[in-house]
Amino acid sequence: MSNIVGIEYNRVTNTTSTDFPGHSSNEDHSWDIEKFKDNFEINISHLTERTANFDLINIDTSVANAFRRIMISEVPSVAAESVYIFNNTSVIQDEVLAHRIGLIPLKVDPDLLSWVDPAQDEKEKFTDENTIVLSLDIACTKNPHPPAGSTDPKDLYRNAHVYARDLKFEPQGRQVDLFKNNPVVPTDPDILIAKLRPGQEISLRAHCILGIGSDHAKFSPVSTASYRLMPDIKITEPITGELAKRFQKCFPSGVIGIENDTAFVKDARKDTVSREVLRHEEFNGKVKLGRIRDHFIFNVESTGAMPPEEIFFKSVRVLKNKADYLRNCPIGQ
C-alpha cells in the first residue's frame, strides 16, 4: 500500500499505517531489526545552540510521537521549586513572584544533580547534591543625579527593573568546585521579573531541583518540540503558460518552479499544505496533494539548558529505559 496520506478538498485519505503482518498477502511486515536498520534514515537540516531541525524517515507515527511527547514532558531539567521570601515590599504578590521565578529557564546541566527524595524529611530533603540555591536581594533607590528632563524610570531610579540576571547563584558544599567553570545563570538574562519604585525591595532564596515537564511546565527542557509530515505534491497533467504562474501563486514561494513555461515541483518541503490550489477549479484533476506518512520533520527548540540534540538523545534513552525497566518487572496478579 502507498505510504502517502491523501489530502483532498474536504477529506483526508489513507491515514492509518498498515505495515502489520497479515495485512497483505504479498508483503512481509513482521518486525525485523536489520530491515529497520537499513531503511531508517535521519537527515539533519540545521542544528544550532537553541534549535534543531531534522527528519526521521521510515519510522512509525507511534514511535515518532513518543519522542515528541517525551521531549516535552519526560526529559528532566532544573527549575526553581521552593521560593523562600524574606521581604517583598513590591507591588507584585509573593505567589506571583514565586511563580515567575519558577518559569525562568536555568543553565544547569541536569546530569550534575540527583533527584530529590520526596519521602525524606523536610530538613534532610535538600542537599548540595540535589539543590541549587539562587538568591535575589534587590532594593530600588532614587538616582540622585538624573538626566535633566528625563521621565524614564531607568534614569530616575536605580534597580527600577528586576531582571533574571539579578538572581545570584550561591554554590553549596561541593558545588563550589563542581560549578567553578560554569556557574548557574538564567539562560536568558533579560527576562523581567518585577518592577520597583524607591523604597521597595525584594529579598528571597530560591531552591532549584530536578523535575519533569509532566509535573510542571517549568521543568520542560523545550519551548516547542513538534513534527510535521513531509508534503508531497504530484502534478498529474502538465500545467503551462499563464496557468503555471497562477499555480505557482497557490503555494509558498520556492515550492513550485517554472521551466520551459511548465510548472514543476521544486521543493515540496517548503509547502505548508494550505490546500489553496484545491480551491481553484482550473487545477481540478491536475494536481494531487499528500503527505508522506513515515517521513517526520522534527523541529525542536530548547529553552537553553541543554543543546537540542541532547534533548532528543535523552528522549530516546527515556523510551529505552521504559522498555528495559518494564521488561524486568515481575507481572503481578
Add this chain to the structure above:
Amino acid sequence: MSEVDPNAMDEVSEQEFDADKIKLLPGSSEDGTAATFQIIDEDHTLGNTLRYVIMKNPEVEFCGYSIPHPSENKMNIRIQTYGNISSVEALHQGLDNLSELCTVIETKFSEKILAGGYLAEEP
C-alpha cells in the same frame, strides 16, 4: 555528556523493580494466549509504541491499548496470540524489540551528528 555510561546497564540489573508496575487483569484465557495487562504510570507514549511493535509480531493476532480514565495513571494493554507463544512472551518480545529499535535510532543519530554536513545556523 551525551556519551553512554558503560556502567549504566549494570545499574539497571542491580536496581529494584516495582512489583506493582504491571499486573494481569481478569479475563485472560487459561492457556495464556490472551491476556490484558495493566501498567501503572504509563500513558500513550509507551502504550502506542508498544502496541505498534507487538502488532508487528507475526505470532500476535491482536494487540490494543487503552487508558480507561484520564485521571487515573493506568494503561491497559490487551494481547491475543495465534497460540504458538503466550501473551507474556509476546509482551516481552515487544519490549525487547522496542529497546533495540531505540538503540538503532540513538546510534544513527549520533553518527549523523558526528558526520556533520548540516547548517550551524537557522536558514
